[in-house]
Every structure is written in C-alpha cells, then in structure tokens.
Amino acid sequence: MSARKPGKAALQKLLGRARFVSGYSLKLVSVTDDACTVSMPFRRALERPGGTVNGPAFMAAADCAMWLAIKRHIGIEHDAVTLELNTAFLNAARRETVYCSARVLKLGKRIIYGSAECHDRAGKLFTHHTVTYARI
Amino acid sequence: MSARKPGKAALQKLLGRARFVSGYSLKLVSVTDDACTVSMPFRRALERPGGTVNGPAFMAAADCAMWLAIKRHIGIEHDAVTLELNTAFLNAARRETVYCSARVLKLGKRIIYGSAECHDRAGKLFTHHTVTYARI
Amino acid sequence: MSARKPGKAALQKLLGRARFVSGYSLKLVSVTDDACTVSMPFRRALERPGGTVNGPAFMAAADCAMWLAIKRHIGIEHDAVTLELNTAFLNAARRETVYCSARVLKLGKRIIYGSAECHDRAGKLFTHHTVTYARI
Amino acid sequence: MSARKPGKAALQKLLGRARFVSGYSLKLVSVTDDACTVSMPFRRALERPGGTVNGPAFMAAADCAMWLAIKRHIGIEHDAVTLELNTAFLNAARRETVYCSARVLKLGKRIIYGSAECHDRAGKLFTHHTVTYARI
Numbered sequence: 001m002s003a004r005k006p007g008k009a010a011l012q013k014l015l016g017r018a019r020f021v022s023g024y025s026l027k028l029v030s031v032t033d034d035a036c037t038v039s040m041p042f043r044r045a046l047e048r049p050g051g052t053v054n055g056p057a058f059m060a061a062a063d064c065a066m067w068l069a070i071k072r073h074i075g076i077e078h079d080a081v082t083l084e085l086n087t088a089f090l091n092a093a094r095r096e097t098v099y100c101s102a103r104v105l106k107l108g109k110r111i112i113y114g115s116a117e118c119h120d121r122a123g124k125l126f127t128h129h130t131v132t133y134a135r136i
Numbered sequence: 137m138s139a140r141k142p143g144k145a146a147l148q149k150l151l152g153r154a155r156f157v158s159g160y161s162l163k164l165v166s167v168t169d170d171a172c173t174v175s176m177p178f179r180r181a182l183e184r185p186g187g188t189v190n191g192p193a194f195m196a197a198a199d200c201a202m203w204l205a206i207k208r209h210i211g212i213e214h215d216a217v218t219l220e221l222n223t224a225f226l227n228a229a230r231r232e233t234v235y236c237s238a239r240v241l242k243l244g245k246r247i248i249y250g251s252a253e254c255h256d257r258a259g260k261l262f263t264h265h266t267v268t269y270a271r272i
Numbered sequence: 273m274s275a276r277k278p279g280k281a282a283l284q285k286l287l288g289r290a291r292f293v294s295g296y297s298l299k300l301v302s303v304t305d306d307a308c309t310v311s312m313p314f315r316r317a318l319e320r321p322g323g324t325v326n327g328p329a330f331m332a333a334a335d336c337a338m339w340l341a342i343k344r345h346i347g348i349e350h351d352a353v354t355l356e357l358n359t360a361f362l363n364a365a366r367r368e369t370v371y372c373s374a375r376v377l378k379l380g381k382r383i384i385y386g387s388a389e390c391h392d393r394a395g396k397l398f399t400h401h402t403v404t405y406a407r408i
Numbered sequence: 409m410s411a412r413k414p415g416k417a418a419l420q421k422l423l424g425r426a427r428f429v430s431g432y433s434l435k436l437v438s439v440t441d442d443a444c445t446v447s448m449p450f451r452r453a454l455e456r457p458g459g460t461v462n463g464p465a466f467m468a469a470a471d472c473a474m475w476l477a478i479k480r481h482i483g484i485e486h487d488a489v490t491l492e493l494n495t496a497f498l499n500a501a502r503r504e505t506v507y508c509s510a511r512v513l514k515l516g517k518r519i520i521y522g523s524a525e526c527h528d529r530a531g532k533l534f535t536h537h538t539v540t541y542a543r544i
Binding site: 063 | 183196219
C-alpha cells in the first residue's frame with residue numbers, strides 16, 4: 001500500500017526547515033498533484049542595480065518549488081538531488097513578490113523531470129525553467 | 137580604430153562595483169581573450185546542509201565570470217544581459233574556494249554564447265554551464 | 273495597422289513548401305494564438321532499433337512546430353532562426369503518430385522563446401523542449 | 409580486473425552497425441579517453457534552403473559522438489541512453505563536411521554528462537551541445 005501524499009502543512013514545515021533556501025524567505029502557496037507554487041517576497045538582498053530581482057533568486061525559487069513538487073509525489077522520507085537546471089530570463093521583476101510554480105512532467109524510477117515558471121500575481125512570466133532531479 | 141581591451145585591473149574594478157554579485161565576494165583571478173576566471177571563497181552563507189556549496193552560488197559565479205569575459209571583448213562601456221543560463225551539477229564542493237572559468241564561444245553582433253565551469257584549484261569540476269547573453 | 277495573422281491554410285501551405293523538414297511529412301493539425309500543433313506519421317526512416325522513433329525526428333518536429341507558432345504571431349513575410357533547442361527525452365514512441373505542440377512564452381522584439389512537447393494522441397509525453405529563436 | 413577499453417576499430421565497427429544514425433553516413437575520425445570525433449559528409453538530404461546543413465543533422469552527430477565517447481569508457485557491452493540534449497546554433501555550415509567532437513565531463517555510476525561541438529576542419533564552431541546520458 002502506498003503512503004499518503006504529504007499535504008500543504010507537512011510541506012510548509014519541510015520548507016521551513018530547509019536551510020539551503022533560508023535566505024530567500026520562500027513560502028508554500030499551494031500544492032496539488034499537478035503543481036506546486038511558492039512565493040518569494042521582495043527584499044533588498046535580492047536586488048540588482050535598477051531595482052530588479054537578481055538571477056540566482058529566480059533559480060533558487062525554481063529549484064525549491066520543484067523539490068517540493070517532487071516531495072509531494074515521492075514522500076518526505078525519500079529524497080532527490082538537482083542534476084540540471086536550465087533558465088531563460090524573459091521579463092524583469094521590479095521590487096515585487098515573485099511566485100514560482102513547478103510541475104513534474106516525468107516521474108521516473110531514477111530521473112524526475114519538470115518545468116517551472118516564475119511569474120507575478122497576474123501570471124506575467126519572469127523566468128522559465130526546466131529541472132532534472134535524480135532520486136537517491 | 138577599435139578601443140583597447142580592458143585588462144585585469146579595469147575588470148577587477150568593475151567587479152568590485154557590481155552590486156548584483158556583492159554577496160558572493162567574487163575576485164577576478166585571470167583574464168585573457170580566451171578565458172576569464174573568478175574565485176569565490178567559501179562562506180557559511182553559501183552552505184547547504186552537509187557543508188556543500190549551494191546551487192545559486194555556482195550559478196552566480198558562472199553568470200559573473202561570463203559577464204567579465206564578455207566585457208573583455210566588447211569593452212566596459214558596452215553591456216549585455218543574460219538571456220539563458222543552463223547548469224549541470226556534477227560534483228559537490230565542500231567548504232572550499234570555488235573557481236569559475238568562462239569562455240566566449242560565439243561573439244555575435246546581437247547574441248553572445250559561451251560555456252563556464254566551476255572547479256577546484258586542481259581542476260576537478262563542480263558544475264558545467266552554458267550561458268547566452270544579448271547585447272544591449 | 274497590424275497585418276492579419278496567418279490562419280491554418282496559409283501556415284499549412286508554408287509548411288508544405290518548407291524543404292528543411294520535408295523528410296518528416298509533418299502536417300499542421302491546429303493553430304491558435306496560444307499554441308500550434310503538428311503531426312508526424314511513423315515511417316521506417318524514423319525508426320531506431322526496437323521500433324522507437326529516433327531523437328532527431330522529435331527535435332525536427334519541435335523546431336518546426338515552434339517556427340509555425342512564431343509565424344502565426346509575426347506573419348509569414350517576417351522570419352526568425354533557431355538559436356537554441358533543448359530537449360529532454362521522457363518516454364519512447366513506438367511506431368505511432370507523434371504530435372508536437374509548441375507555445376510562445378515570450379515574443380520579444382529580437383528574441384522569441386517558447387516550449388514544445390511531443391506527445392501521443394492521448395497526451396502522453398515523449399519529449400519536452402525549450403526553443404529560442406532570433407528575429408531576422 | 410577491468411576490461412580493456414575499445415579502440416578505434418571496435419568503435420568504428422559498432423558505428424557501422426548503429427542503424428539509428430545510418431542516414432547520416434557518420435565516420436569515426438579519432439577516439440581517445442579524452443575525446444571522440446566523428447565526421448559527417450555533406451549530402452543533399454541534409455540541406456536547408458540556402459545550402460546550409462539542417463539542425464537535426466548536427467544534433468544526430470552530437471548524440472552519436474557522445475555515445476561513442478561513452479562506449480569508450482564503459483565498454484561496448486554496456487549501454488546508456490540519451491536523457492537530454494541541449495543545442496546552440498552558432499554558425500551555419502555550407503555544403504561541407506562537419507566534424508563533431510564529444511567529451512565526457514562526468515562519468516557517474518548512473519548519469520554521464522558531457523559536451524560536444526560541431527566544427528569545420530579548421531575548428532570553426534557550427535554548434536555547441538551538452539548531453540546527458542543515463543546508464544542502463
């Protein structure tokens with residue numbers, strides 16, 4: 001019998017303990033089998049000259065949103081590590097909260113692949129990502 | 137007549153003023169027409185659980201090393217922005233200085249493309265990147 | 273005043289003249305502002321050992337579906353060339369018609385970026401792509 | 409004791425039997441532990457309008473050169489399949505022989521990652537690729 005999938009509360013707790021993204025104040029907004037969305041509030045430390053959000057912040061959000069989307073499917077007690085992260089920078093974000101939605105497209109026994117998008121509240125895209133994880 | 141290419145001192149000065157990577161304490165190690173290498177000292181803020189360097193730090197180093205490699209070719213007064221950054225995570229870095237070497241493979245009138253590698257002092261690879269910039 | 277967008281008949285005609293994909297017998301299935309779908313019938317020439325569709329065929333379908341999706345937006349008289357094509361191979365296709373749906377995510381003045389998916393009639397994914405075009 | 413690594417004759421023979429690239433007339437030019445180079449003669453079937461080599465041909469060459477570079481390391485009796493292939497189109501090739509050189513950057517127990525370049529005889533780049541294989 002398969003274990004129950006972790007819900008929003010369990011994944012939010014996991015995210016709160018995840019030191020590797022602790023500098024980004026990410027919050028879990030929603031999670032279903034289909035997609036996982038996190039939010040990243042604007043902070044001065046994420047700012048590039050001109051008041052836009054810097055690249056590493058988007059990539060951290062994408063990696064984290066995908067990690068939670070994967071945990072939803074494989075369970076909190078199992079883990080996976082990032083093999084590849086491809087990023088396209090489409091539009092600048094200006095001193096605003098960034099949302100990142102990740103979706104698992106292939107849940108293999110060894111490899112997990114998906115896409116993620118950083119966007120504003122209205123859905124305007126900032127970045128587009130593809131992410132490959134290996135189960136461990 | 138084409139302007140003289142900026143040397144190490146001018147690019148180091150540019151890097152010192154570049155706020156978008158100010159959190160990473162990057163230093164310019166060497167620059168030629170062929171390649172540009174920066175170093176990133178280990179700091180607690182870059183640490184993942186287990187004492188390894190986190191993903192965004194590698195990606196910030198790659199983006200910055202490529203930006204300097206491009207400035208070497210187009211001059212400090214011209215600029216370019218990151219369109220795409222692809223990253224493969226190959227080996228973990230453990231509480232150590234990371235070096236990142238970037239190389240321009242195509243210097244187009246509009247698009248610049250290159251590869252970058254993060255590695256230790258002996259050349260062992262941590263990450264491999266391809267980077268696309270658009271001239272502005 | 274902007275020109276009218278080309279419809280299915282005009283794009284199907286364009287595809288019929290496009291020699292660069294003439295080996296793949298691609299047909300336009302549907303086109304809207306949101307997405308463009310082409311079909312690729314199975315042929316022996318696309319076969320790998322084991323009866324699966326080979327990698328270049330998927331990549332040709334993705335490149336072509338994106339090209340038509342772009343033509344829909346910029347018009348048949350304007351053109352764009354492929355800068356980058358990233359492909360993830362997710363599931364094998366077995367002696368069957370492959371469908372490829374492409375979607376423009378950023379229509380810039382110089383750079384156009386989108387994603388494409390090859391799938392079967394029921395929507396099962398074979399490959400996932402991101403594609404970058406430059407307007408010329 | 410580890411088996412001897414396959415040499416040029418054994419890999420050329422393997423390539424000759426590899427139906428999945430039989431349409432491209434690829435020949436093995438050289439192979440060492442460091443790199444593997446194949447050649448692809450120009451043929452009308454590879455031509456795009458304007459007399460340039462089409463995209464799928466470059467991608468087929470890159471995939472094949474990497475596959476042989478991997479076989480060199482893991483032996484002919486072991487196999488690996490392509491997970492991801494990223495391609496940047498840098499310069500057009502015009503009715504000429506294309507060479508493709510692949511290099512393994514990480515030989516993991518499960519994942520193999522490398523880069524490949526298609527170029528002319530003098531080394532001018534046509535395309536740059538990164539390739540991810542999974543061992544099976």
